[in-house]
Structures are given as C-alpha cells and as structure tokens.
Amino acid sequence: MPVEAVMLWNEPNNLSHWDFELDPEWQTFSEMTRLAADAVRASNSNMTCVLGGISPIDPLFIQRMQRQGVLEKVDAVAVHGFPLDWNHWQLDQWPEKLDEIRNIVDLPLWVSEVGVTTFGAEEVQLFGLQRTTELILHESPRVHWYSLYDLPKAWPATTRHREAEGSSYYRHFYMGILREDGTPKLALHRFADYTPQLGVCQWFHFEDPRLDDAVKWLQKLGVKRLRTGLSWADHHRADSLQWFDRQMLALADFDVTLTYCFTPGSRGVRDHYTSPPQQIEEFADFCAEMTKRYA
Numbered sequence: 001m002p003v004e005a006v007m008l009w010n011e012p013n014n015l016s017h018w019d020f021e022l023d024p025e026w027q028t029f030s031e032m033t034r035l036a037a038d039a040v041r042a043s044n045s046n047m048t049c050v051l052g053g054i055s056p057i058d059p060l061f062i063q064r065m066q067r068q069g070v071l072e073k074v075d076a077v078a079v080h081g082f083p084l085d086w087n088h089w090q091l092d093q094w095p096e097k098l099d100e101i102r103n104i105v106d107l108p109l110w111v112s113e114v115g116v117t118t119f120g121a122e123e124v125q126l127f128g129l130q131r132t133t134e135l136i137l138h139e140s141p142r143v144h145w146y147s148l149y150d151l152p153k154a155w156p157a158t159t160r161h162r163e164a165e166g167s168s169y170y171r172h173f174y175m176g177i178l179r180e181d182g183t184p185k186l187a188l189h190r191f192a193d194y195t196p197q198l199g200v201c202q203w204f205h206f207e208d209p210r211l212d213d214a215v216k217w218l219q220k221l222g223v224k225r226l227r228t229g230l231s232w233a234d235h236h237r238a239d240s241l242q243w244f245d246r247q248m249l250a251l252a253d254f255d256v257t258l259t260y261c262f263t264p265g266s267r268g269v270r271d272h273y274t275s276p277p278q279q280i281e282e283f284a285d286f287c288a289e290m291t292k293r294y295a
Helices: 027-043 059-067 090-101 122-136 167-174 211-221 239-251 280-294
Strands: 003-008 048-051 077-081 111-112 143-146 198-201 225-231 255-261
Touching: 003 027, 003 280, 027 048, 027 280, 048 077, 048 280, 077 090, 077 167, 090 111, 090 122, 111 122, 122 143, 143 225, 211 239, 225 239, 255 280
Parallel strands: 003 048, 003 255, 077 111, 111 143, 143 198, 198 225, 225 255
Antiparallel strands: none
C-alpha cells in the first residue's frame, strides 16, 4: 500500500476536533501523540509522521507542542487555512502565515487542508483555487485541496456549534469541486492545471458510497497525492476492517497520507469523538495496527 505518511489527529487546537476544555494544556494530547508516534515507528521505521494539521494557524500552539516534546517525535507539521471563508486574515497573507510557523520550527511545513466554498458563488472558488496555488503550491512540500466532493446535506458537519454558527456552518457543505450529486463546478475544469503537485484531501465516511466514483475522478484529474482518514471511532464498529480494507485497496494508486483521529465514545473521558481517551495507549495501539496493516 502506498501510504507515504501518517498524520496524528486532525486540528488538535480546534474544539471541533479535540476537547481542550477537558485537556486545557494539551498535556494528554501531547503524551498521546508522542506515544502514537513511537508506536507508528515501531511498526514501520521509515514512515513519515506528521502532527495533525492545526486550525487556526497558531504559532503559540506550535510552541506549546515544542515545549511538550511533541515536535521531536514527528517529521513534519501541518496547517489548515480557509481565508475566504472562516479565517480572520486575507488570502494574500498565506506566505506570511506559513512564515509564522517556519520561524519556530525547522521541520517541513505541510498545508494539509486549504479550500474555498461555493456558498456564495462558484467564481469565488475558482479564483481562490488559482490564487492559492500561485501563493503556496511552491512554498510547501505538500498541499492538499479540501475537497473533492461537497458534504452531503443529510450528513452533519464536523464543527463545534452546528446551526448556531449561522452561515459559517452551512459553508461546510460547499467545499467540493464536485456537487453532492457528482456534477462538476467551475473550479473542477481548471483543477488538473495544478496536479499532480496539488493533492486532495477527501474524507470518506464509513461505507461511503462515493468511494469508487471518487477514485475515478481523482485519476481523471491527475491527482497523485491524497489525504484521507481512518477513524479510531469507526474501528469499534462491526466489520470495520472489512471497510478499511476496501477503502485502502481502492486508493492503492495514490500516495496516501492517512490521518488517525476520533475517539470511540465508549473509550473517551466523555462520550464524544473529540474527547481525550481514557487510556492513551489504546490510540497508540490503533495507530500501530493501521500502520502495520496498510503501510
């Protein structure tokens, strides 16, 4: 399996993905990530380990990870940015935002999620794709565009306050260059101008019916690098390995960055996927198992 990297968690400084109200100093997160990195390396000594992409881009959080011994365990750090939709900075500030992190660490800096919604207009997404690639495609060794597909409206967005966010919440459903029904948007017709250097981040839900069509589109667009995830929470479902095997076999032609995240409710300090686990060793074991199985 062409797994080129594993990413340890997703947006750990975002309450939508890690409950830092339960772990206010990120001590549990840091210990868990150090242990998971060691477990991954024990399974595959050559595997690239990446700290989960941060959102917002916060140098103070990276400094905290440095103080708490996390950065010495990983090979790269990553950031996520959506300046045309959620962030309080301008699109042309991308190089500046990258420099804020580069000024702290010498590790490679990945942009593991960047994107623009079509919540307002498809022309905005097309402009965002073109300008973003001009600004950062040659600034980072990995840039993953989020995402291939719009999030189906029947599914919940992984966010903090759901509808209480107003339009900010609904933007989550318009991040794709393909609509929910699989029809192309304007940006899709220019996307191949930037591949294979530009990768894609596409999350697949458990038994996701879009998987095979997604592979066809990615191949058609010339995408080589794909970031996706294997959910620790899904691992506790019946037949989880059957689905993981199918997913990873379908993605065999891509250079995959696998993100490990989401706590099974029964294993969390509280019953929620963002919760710190009761036993951090269990997350490390999951990371080791998946790396050994698919890398």
